[in-house]
Amino acid sequence: MIAVRGLSAIYRKELEDHFSSTRFTLVLTVVLMVSLLMSWMTATSVRKELEGFAKPSLVFLVLFTSSGAMFSFAQFVAFFGPLIGLVLGFDAINRERALRTLPKLVSQPVHRDAVINGKFLAGLTTVGVLLTALVAMIAGLGLRVLGVVPGWEEIGRLALYLLVSAIYVGFWLGLAILGSVVFRGMATSALAVLALWIFLAFFVPVVASLAADALAPVPPTPTMEDIPVVLQNEQIKRAVSYVSPMTLYSDATAVLLDPMRKTTRSLVLLGPMERLSLTRFQNPLPLAQSALVAAPHLLLLVAGTFVVFALCYATFMRQEIRA
């Protein structure tokens, strides 16, 4: 009981710290500006396309997926979500070391993992509030510009999208906290997580193409006989790029936000019958079905988060408390 209160004490303090911190205000400002700008551009371009349609359906989600502006909101979160996690977590433990509050903190009657958990949960709550505010704001903007009221299904999809996004940013928050456990210097841990982000965002796709081309080279002008090779190439590319949580997240949210998408695989990978059925039955997928399609990706993301946590605990438990 006291241990639970200890956890909630840490959670509460960290939450207060986040919401009163300058860096939270800065992140909020930046993200707010970018997403407002983007969704305004998207909304106006969607409105032009919709002129003439009497009763458009399922356009609401287009606000989040259309890349009418430079990129869509979903892409924006995939790309910059990691940075939010980084900013909220990179100094979680090593700041306590620098302040010399860590020996005191862990000598209180709380389990050592409660320190990690409390900080993680506080960061996750902050992320949740941030994302919800953004989505609500874009939705409000959409309502005004488009004049379309979202249906329950669309609201459900947005809620699921929010949940998945929180998990995704949570993964990065966990990584940042791990960095703060492993590295004594706050700048060092921030840079380490940044390096990992750059690696996963920019290098993994390149490595995936290289690996695919090395293992299943596609001739410059493929003929019908080369179709198996082309498929194989594509498969390898996807398999390798799933190392990156960014790919996992993008694919999962694409299915959740777009009822017309029935698979996370790209069109090239579909069998001929599948492709036929796709075009013959262009009906939107029910929400539950979309969720089912995205489930494996989500499981991988959650599993990744658990691995990061296990590493966090294992390192922190064994560490000398003295600076």
Added chain:
Amino acid sequence: MAEPVVQTIELTKRYGAQVAVDRLTLEVSEGEVFGFLGPNGAGKTTTILMLLGLSEPSSGTARVCGLDPTRAPVPVKRLVGYLPENVGFYEDMTGYDNLQYVTRLNGVRDRDARPRIEGALETVGLAGERRKRVGAYSKGMRQRLGIAEVLVRQPRVVFLDEPTVGLDPDATQRMLELIRSLSRDQGMTVFLSSHLLDQVQRVSDRVGIMLAGRLVAAGPIDELARRSLGVDQARYTLEEIFMRYFRQEQPAAAPAGR
């Protein structure tokens, strides 16, 4: 005979080849002030960390209030207070809020914590500074806030690691009186680590002297003086005892590298 509040048997901590604490066996009984003396690097902090369950012993056992701090860290932490050497605070928070965080971590409801916090601030003489950011506290004020953080936990045993470091003579005197009152007025057992002998002498009932990880002497100060110096005079200081041990033990202990 009551069970000792702090007890170690052959307690040992190795860092690689280096032995920081070497087969330490000692007992501290309820309500006494135990002075844990030794020069820099003697193993005082390492011992305290093991007693708090914050560092795992390489071998030997430790008991605090009858509990094993390695196996049952949280129950032990519920009973102890700890003032680390060079204690730190959340600089942007006020003294009061720092204390409140400690009470919350100890599962005390805010409404029950209030009188505790006010009382502790009163005791250490920081009542007037409670709304000030800790970042703006002087060294002496920070050190007293550290004691207040120990007090609000209402512990049975307190471990104070070099609580007078960096204090001027006046502040040192106040700190020592505060420590003395923990035992006398609040009935707490005090485990006081220091390398400043005359200070420990002023407040301790018993002392233990550590050199290079080993406990070379333990007992009431007058007894130690008689035994080691062979004198039974009214005017002796711990300094003399200490220097005597220091000269005897240090050359043997250091180059042997054990």
